[in-house]
Amino acid sequence: MNMTVEMMNSMPMMMPGMDMKVMQDCIEACAAAEQACTMCADSDLDEGMRRCASMCTMTADVASTMMRMMMRPMGYDSQSMMAMLEACMTLCRACAAECMMHAELSTTCRLCATVCTNCAEECALMLASMKLAMD
Amino acid sequence: MNMTVEMMNSMPMMMPGMDMKVMQDCIEACAAAEQACTMCADSDLDEGMRRCASMCTMTADVASTMMRMMMRPMGYDSQSMMAMLEACMTLCRACAAECMMHAELSTTCRLCATVCTNCAEECALMLASMKLAMD
Amino acid sequence: MNMTVEMMNSMPMMMPGMDMKVMQDCIEACAAAEQACTMCADSDLDEGMRRCASMCTMTADVASTMMRMMMRPMGYDSQSMMAMLEACMTLCRACAAECMMHAELSTTCRLCATVCTNCAEECALMLASMKLAMD
Amino acid sequence: MNMTVEMMNSMPMMMPGMDMKVMQDCIEACAAAEQACTMCADSDLDEGMRRCASMCTMTADVASTMMRMMMRPMGYDSQSMMAMLEACMTLCRACAAECMMHAELSTTCRLCATVCTNCAEECALMLASMKLAMD
Numbered sequence: 001m002n003m004t005v006e007m008m009n010s011m012p013m014m015m016p017g018m019d020m021k022v023m024q025d026c027i028e029a030c031a032a033a034e035q036a037c038t039m040c041a042d043s044d045l046d047e048g049m050r051r052c053a054s055m056c057t058m059t060a061d062v063a064s065t066m067m068r069m070m071m072r073p074m075g076y077d078s079q080s081m082m083a084m085l086e087a088c089m090t091l092c093r094a095c096a097a098e099c100m101m102h103a104e105l106s107t108t109c110r111l112c113a114t115v116c117t118n119c120a121e122e123c124a125l126m127l128a129s130m131k132l133a134m135d
Numbered sequence: 136m137n138m139t140v141e142m143m144n145s146m147p148m149m150m151p152g153m154d155m156k157v158m159q160d161c162i163e164a165c166a167a168a169e170q171a172c173t174m175c176a177d178s179d180l181d182e183g184m185r186r187c188a189s190m191c192t193m194t195a196d197v198a199s200t201m202m203r204m205m206m207r208p209m210g211y212d213s214q215s216m217m218a219m220l221e222a223c224m225t226l227c228r229a230c231a232a233e234c235m236m237h238a239e240l241s242t243t244c245r246l247c248a249t250v251c252t253n254c255a256e257e258c259a260l261m262l263a264s265m266k267l268a269m270d
Numbered sequence: 271m272n273m274t275v276e277m278m279n280s281m282p283m284m285m286p287g288m289d290m291k292v293m294q295d296c297i298e299a300c301a302a303a304e305q306a307c308t309m310c311a312d313s314d315l316d317e318g319m320r321r322c323a324s325m326c327t328m329t330a331d332v333a334s335t336m337m338r339m340m341m342r343p344m345g346y347d348s349q350s351m352m353a354m355l356e357a358c359m360t361l362c363r364a365c366a367a368e369c370m371m372h373a374e375l376s377t378t379c380r381l382c383a384t385v386c387t388n389c390a391e392e393c394a395l396m397l398a399s400m401k402l403a404m405d
Numbered sequence: 406m407n408m409t410v411e412m413m414n415s416m417p418m419m420m421p422g423m424d425m426k427v428m429q430d431c432i433e434a435c436a437a438a439e440q441a442c443t444m445c446a447d448s449d450l451d452e453g454m455r456r457c458a459s460m461c462t463m464t465a466d467v468a469s470t471m472m473r474m475m476m477r478p479m480g481y482d483s484q485s486m487m488a489m490l491e492a493c494m495t496l497c498r499a500c501a502a503e504c505m506m507h508a509e510l511s512t513t514c515r516l517c518a519t520v521c522t523n524c525a526e527e528c529a530l531m532l533a534s535m536k537l538a539m540d
Contacts, residue, residue, distance in 0.1 A: 003520060004440050010512040011448040031436060035409050035476065042324050042477045043416040047316060054210025054312050057327060061200040062219065064469065068196055071440065072447045075189025075233075080226040084197065087218035094212040107415040115408060138385060139305050145377040146313040166301060170274050173341045177459050178281040181452055189447050192462060199334065206305065207312045242280040250273060324480025331470040332489065338466055345459025345503075350496040354467065357488035364482040 014073040017133030022126050023070055026085075029122035030067035032115050033092060034060045040099065040112035052098050052109065059095040062088050063119060082130055085123045092120035149208040152268030157261050158205055161220075164257035165202035167250050168227060169195045175234065175247035187233050187244065194230040197223050198254060217265055220258045227255035284343040287403030292396050293340055296355075299392035300337035302385050303362060304330045310369065310382035322368050322379065329365040332358050333389060352400055355393045362390035419478040422538030427531050428475055431490075434527035435472035437520050438497060439465045445504065445517035457503050457514065464500040467493050468524060487535055490528045497525035 005024055015023075041056035066088040069081060099113035140159055150158075176191035201223040204216060234248035275294055285293075311326035336358040339351060369383035410429055420428075446461035471493040474486060504518035 003437060003516060004444075007441060007444045007513055007516050010516070011444060027440075031440070032408060035432075035436070035472075036412060038473050038476045039409075039412045039416060041327070042479045050209055052210075053323070054207045055212065056210075057311070058204050058207055058210055058215075060473075061203055065196040065200045067440075068443050068465075069193050071443045072189045072193055074185055074447045075187075075191075075193055077190065077226070077229045080193075080222065080229050083218075083222035083225040087215065087222040090218040091212070091215040094215050098210075108412055111408060111412050111415070138302060138381060139309075142306060142309045142378055142381050145381070146309060162305075166305070167273060170297075170301070170337075170341065171277060173338050174274075174277045174281060176462070177342045177344045188458070192446070195338075202305075203308050203330075206308045209312045243277055246273060246277050246280070320479055322480075324477045325482065326480075328470075328474050328477055328480055328485075331473055335466040335470045339463050342459045342463055344455055345457075345461075345463055347460065347496070347499040350463075350492065350499050353488075353492035353495040357485065357492040360488040361482070361485040364485050368480075 008071070011073060015076045017130075019126075019129045019133070022122075022129045026122040026126045027067055027070050029115075029119040030063040030070075030088070033063035033119035034067065036112045036115035037063065037095065040108050043106070043108045049102060049106070049109075052102065055091075055095045055098050056112065059091050059116060062091050066123070078130065078134070082127060085127045085130075089120045089123040089127070092116045092123065096120065143206070146208060150211045152265075154261075154264045154268070157257075157264045161257040161261045162202050162205050164250075164254040165198040165205075165223070168198035168254035169202065171247045171250035172198065172230065175243050178241070178243045184237060184241070184244075187237065190226075190230045190233050191247065194226050194251060197226050201258070213265065213269070217262060220262045220265075224255045224258035224262070227251045227258065231255065278341070281343060285346045287400075289396075289399045289403070292392075292399045296392040296396045297337055297340050299385075299389040300333040300340075300358070303333035303389035304337065306382045306385035307333065307365065310378050313376070313378045319372060319376070319379075322372065325361075325365045325368050326382065329361050329386060332361050336393070348400065348404070352397060355397045355400075359390045359393035359397070362386045362393065366390065413476070416478060420481045422535075424531075424534045424538070427527075427534045431527040431531045432472055432475050434520075434524040435468040435475075435493070438468035438524035439472065441517045441520035442468065442500065445513050448511070448513045454507060454511070454514075457507065460496075460500045460503050461517065464496050464521060467496050471528070483535065483539070487532060490532045490535075494525045494528035494532070497521045497528065501525065 037056040037060040041053040044053040096113045096116035099109040103110035172191040172195040176188040179188040201219055204219055231248045231251035234244040238245035307326040307330040311323040314323040366383045366386035369379040373380035442461040442465040446458040449458040471489055501518045501521035504514040508515035
């Protein structure tokens with residue numbers, strides 16, 4: 001992610017009060033969630049994992065969209081960003097809970113649950129940081 | 136959209152209490168928002184429209200992700216769906232407001248503002264319908 | 271799609287020699303393929319359809335990306351567009367062949383196969399039209 | 406990317422003859438291209454960079470779709486994968502050439518050109534590796 005950080009630092013900054021370290025951690029967590037969920041959805045083994053596959057495919061899309069929003073400071077709108085963080089956090093938690101149900105059957109699900117839990121936590125931290133800056 | 140409706144009717148339904156007509160209208164509105172915002176971002180003419188281009192690119196991603204979520208009943212989670220509808224509605228409103236600022240300069244922006252406003256309204260209707268069903 | 275056509279006509283055109291009617295049909299076919307494949311992947315019923323679900327998820331992404339490329343005339347590069355049309359056509363054909371294998375078991379797969387076949391045909395027509403214009 | 410590698414190794418492998426090290430490098434290069442192009446499109450400064458912004462937005466979508474295809478071994482189709490690698494390579498090269506035109510004006514463009522060039526090279530290596538395995 002060093003290139004990402006270097007590029008972000010070279011961009012004109014349009015996000016007043018944003019803690020850049022918190023945002024970079026959130027970007028990394030979203031990128032990891034997109035990748036983990038894409039692989040998890042593809043490797044779900046039997047009929048009992050169909051809900052897991054569907055949730056993971058959604059989470060991959062939402063995490064990717066979340067990541068891209070943070071990389072677009074020019075169109076930054078704090079209300080939209082906070083609502084999207086809330087959505088990403090909610091879905092990552094639900095997806096992690098589903099993956100945990102077959103963590104013993106599948107290494108992929110176990111790893112994916114960890115990555116989704118981390119992404120939910122990073123979104124929560126960024127939400128808290130944004131609310132703090134607005135006070 | 137006749138094929139989409141026919142396919143949706145052929146799928147096993149996992150969304151208890153969902154008003155399918157409201158959801159189909161929301162799917163159509165999101166598809167239109169993705170397309171309008173993609174074109175609007177590409178045609179923004181001068182430096183004064185850079186924020187418009189950035190917001191439209193984000194809205195295209197969010198509307199597309201929202202549309203796909205509604206087409207994945209197997210992984211349906213009502214809390215995640217409602218949070219995502221809230222995010223899509225918030226961003227579509229902000230994007231429409233930005234597009235309206237140069238509606239007189241650009242036909243593309245004027246049309247895009249209408250499509251984003253409609254998408255925000257359909258998301259609001261679906262949110263209201265889901266809340267009603269949960270009572 | 272009337273709004274899409276109206277917007278496209280309002281944009282500055284940067285695609286010399288492009289047959290706009292052919293491109294609009296291709297845009298519609300890609301949008302339909304994204305939607306059909308997203309629903310098909312979610313509704314695949316048993317272990318025998320895992321390959322179908324994975325191919326449909328890829329086809330949804332590729333068709334969506336193809337559609338967006340055609341809506342971005344400002345960055346138009348004919349070699350990139352033709353290579354992407356080739357990729358979209360190849361994947362849509364492979365996906366349609368996979369869906370056809372269980373067309374009798376699943377209405378969703380049967381409909382999805384038709385939509386993917388149509389998308390492959392529209393990509394082929396657009397490729398032919400672009401090659402003709404370059405001679 | 407350690408989590409990504411660990412997950413990929415835990416998945417059932419359906420890609421006969423694939424050099425996994427080459428594919429993992431290509432996945433990393435595509436992820437970097439998506440991020441660099443998303444930021445570059447957002448930061449393009451003036452009217453002379455509109456083509457750059459449009460090409461970068463397309464490249465972000467194509468690189469993301471390419472990355473996800475490599476993470477879906479279950480639906481692997483060698484012809485589709487090779488056609489998509491060809492498309493990603495062609496677009497990354499065109500995008501890098503465009504970014505290079507204002508590398509002196511913009512650090513973001515200079516960094517983005519490097520990342521796109523690398524992505525094109527990794528796609529070419531993977532294509533060569535796949536062709537070798539098919540002989």
